[in-house]
Amino acid sequence: MTPVLTTRRIVFWGAVALCLAAMPLIFTQSFALSMLSQMGIAVIFALSYNMLLGQTGLLSFGHAVYFGLGAFFCAHALNLIGAEKFWFPVTLVPLIGGVAGLVFGLLLGFVTTRRAGTPFAMISLGIAEMVAASALMFTTFFGGEGGISTNRVVGEAIFGISYGPQIQVYYLIMGWCFVAMIAMFALTRTPLGRMANAVRDNPERAKFIGYNTTRVRWLMMSLASFFAGIGGGLAAINYEIVTAETLGLVASGNVVLMAFIGGVGHFWGPIIGAVLVTLLQSALSNYTQAWLLYFGLFFLVIIMFSPGGIANLIALHKPVWSASLVKRLVPSYAIAAIAGAVMLAGFFALIEMIYHFEAKETSSKEFSYFGLMLDPLQARYWIGTAIVFVIGIALVYGARSVVGRAWENLTVELQKRGVV
Amino acid sequence: MEFFLVTLLNSLSYGLLLFMLSSGLTLIFSMMGVLNFAHASFYMLGAYFAYQTGLYVGFWPALFFAPLIVGGFGAATERFGLRTVHKFGHVAELLFTFGLAYVIEEVVHLIWGRAPVDYRIPHELDFTLFTLYTTQYPAYRGFMMLVSVGMLLALYLVLTRTRIGLVIQASLTHPDMVESLGHNVPRVFMLVFAGGAALAGLAGVIGGNAFITEPGMATAVGSIVFVVVAFGGMGSLAGAFLASLIIGAIQTFSVALDYSMLDVLDMAGIQVASTSAWHGLWSITISQTAPVMPYLLMVLMLIVRPRGLMGTRES
Numbered sequence: 262m263t264p265v266l267t268t269r270r271i272v273f274w275g276a277v278a279l280c281l282a283a284m285p286l287i288f289t290q291s292f293a294l295s296m297l298s299q300m301g302i303a304v305i306f307a308l309s310y311n312m313l314l315g316q317t318g319l320l321s322f323g324h325a326v327y328f329g330l331g332a333f334f335c336a337h338a339l340n341l342i343g344a345e346k347f348w349f350p351v352t353l354v355p356l357i358g359g360v361a362g363l364v365f366g367l368l369l370g371f372v373t374t375r376r377a378g379t380p381f382a383m384i385s386l387g388i389a390e391m392v393a394a395s396a397l398m399f400t401t402f403f404g405g406e407g408g409i410s411t412n413r414v415v416g417e418a419i420f421g422i423s424y425g426p427q428i429q430v431y432y433l434i435m436g437w438c439f440v441a442m443i444a445m446f447a448l449t450r451t452p453l454g455r456m457a458n459a460v461r462d463n464p465e466r467a468k469f470i471g472y473n474t475t476r477v478r479w480l481m482m483s484l485a486s487f488f489a490g491i492g493g494g495l496a497a498i499n500y501e502i503v504t505a506e507t508l509g510l511v512a513s514g515n516v517v518l519m520a521f522i523g524g525v526g527h528f529w530g531p532i533i534g535a536v537l538v539t540l541l542q543s544a545l546s547n548y549t550q551a552w553l554l555y556f557g558l559f560f561l562v563i564i565m566f567s568p569g570g571i572a573n574l575i576a577l578h579k580p581v582w583s584a585s586l587v588k589r590l591v592p593s594y595a596i597a598a599i600a601g602a603v604m605l606a607g608f609f610a611l612i613e614m615i616y617h618f619e620a621k622e623t624s625s626k627e628f629s630y631f632g633l634m635l636d637p638l639q640a641r642y643w644i645g646t647a648i649v650f651v652i653g654i655a656l657v658y659g660a661r662s663v664v665g666r667a668w669e670n671l672t673v674e675l676q677k678r679g680v681v
Numbered sequence: 682m683e684f685f686l687v688t689l690l691n692s693l694s695y696g697l698l699l700f701m702l703s704s705g706l707t708l709i710f711s712m713m714g715v716l717n718f719a720h721a722s723f724y725m726l727g728a729y730f731a732y733q734t735g736l737y738v739g740f741w742p743a744l745f746f747a748p749l750i751v752g753g754f755g756a757a758t759e760r761f762g763l764r765t766v767h768k769f770g771h772v773a774e775l776l777f778t779f780g781l782a783y784v785i786e787e788v789v790h791l792i793w794g795r796a797p798v799d800y801r802i803p804h805e806l807d808f809t810l811f812t813l814y815t816t817q818y819p820a821y822r823g824f825m826m827l828v829s830v831g832m833l834l835a836l837y838l839v840l841t842r843t844r845i846g847l848v849i850q851a852s853l854t855h856p857d858m859v860e861s862l863g864h865n866v867p868r869v870f871m872l873v874f875a876g877g878a879a880l881a882g883l884a885g886v887i888g889g890n891a892f893i894t895e896p897g898m899a900t901a902v903g904s905i906v907f908v909v910v911a912f913g914g915m916g917s918l919a920g921a922f923l924a925s926l927i928i929g930a931i932q933t934f935s936v937a938l939d940y941s942m943l944d945v946l947d948m949a950g951i952q953v954a955s956t957s958a959w960h961g962l963w964s965i966t967i968s969q970t971a972p973v974m975p976y977l978l979m980v981l982m983l984i985v986r987p988r989g990l991m992g993t994r995e996s
Binding site for chain 1: 710714716762765766769771772773775776777779780781783784787788790791792794900904907908910911915965969970972973976977979980983984987
């Protein structure tokens, strides 16, 4: 048996911890800090989702249910602590969310995990709808439309940590994120984690060896819900408000996008996805109204051309990197980047023109596009952007074969060296 | 009695509309193994296309053209989207349709805006069909039922009485054999997908003006259709039909019933103090539980009979 604590692992996780601790020293603005906190929560949530999709092969469309229920239980716990009906350190409150997630995961998972594959996807969606609809029905617990507000500065401060300032909340989130990451990584190396992979890849064979596949799915689902609940608890502490949207279908869909864009085939894929999606959501929404459309299209492009997500694209370059041949790819990638930039510039301009054309304000529809003034009321702007877009498509088409050729040459070289 | 009959008629027209959606979904599923998340989006597109073409040519041509356009759109989706993704497996296919639903909703926002559009029932059908006791029953509801039943009959005849219907049925169970006999099975798949999309589009054309045409209509009906398909049994047309009527009835009736547990307890002579912690729970009326009912029913069905009402396929 291989030792659990190898030097490599200790160094790696130590570096991760250092990075998380040093981040607020680099990004000092309050905007960046709240975004980093949001990312930490998203990372836990996306990783817990990948325990289902990536590791057990369960495509769930209702994972936000456990995240949201964890958040609601934590919000109520904070309120009870505030009313001094109940004593509990705020630092450990996310654990309450985790336990809530676990309990509901055990309960609802018992029903959903009896089926796998497509029926599971549908059933998880149905359960999510049911919980979301009940959330608006039971107003005493879920607070109806307004949700439940709470206050994280409750109980006595321990070592001067009151969780008033955002920086303290950041460290709380990152601490939990770090622990959860290690726990979820460790889980992939346990017999249960390995059995989950077996159940994903060949349930019949797993059954034949004598494992109960339903029970493996159920256990994984419950554990995933536990981690999702922790994430939800952190969200309750971070935002100090929990609404029914937290457990809604949009939130569930969002985590699917995060995990899949990042890549479900690798443990660290969803981390990339969570960071990227959070970044895109808060950055893009400042610049354009059409960001959801771009986001959806980006997702479709990933599915059609790189179903392994971004993590898989990175993993493809690993042998090239270790053979230090990356410089051979640089010229073709540069060409592809330019071609892609031209196409995207044309495409974004077209979409933005449509948006501004449809906009309600009638006086002037002119708008600034990367410093360029475009007027959707004049035909020449439409023709111009369309030409840029068409040229871009042609360029991308050409660049694809250039990149393909570069890779072909490289594969020959790699095979000669015996790397692949 | 009046209430019961009127609600029954309403639930019938709603259930038939649900069946128009779920029949396409279930056909596509049993043929390609793909659960089409964008199916309800085709329903929405049908309503919007009918609204847009109706502005120029009126309702009746739109009734014909809008489903055709949606069908063409469905064919393109299968040919250029799903077929590419197919080699990556079912999860990728499912997620592709999920992403497509997302994009379609945003495109609808882009073109028609976030507010509902003014898609109305045509003048010719805006009269009272008959008066039941005191309730006037609108002719449009009758028209909806007529179209649904007509489509149901047409679907049945196409599937069982025509050559292409037989090829489709054979491709469901023995795609390899059908291919060896010289039929282009991928094209049959495309046709079925387009047909399912067109059916959803037709449902959108006649449902969009009866209810409301807005960007949220796809998500509102989408999960109900999934419930119908899961409840009736995956891949079973007869099951989908029964489930559509049952779920349609449950939803319509529960919306109309304004009773709560309090009333029941009251009849039994038990008074619950309004200060009691249980008062909130008991005062929930049946109409308030209406949105939860179909899902609850589905969960119960899955516990008792995991393969659904008439399903044969295990997974």
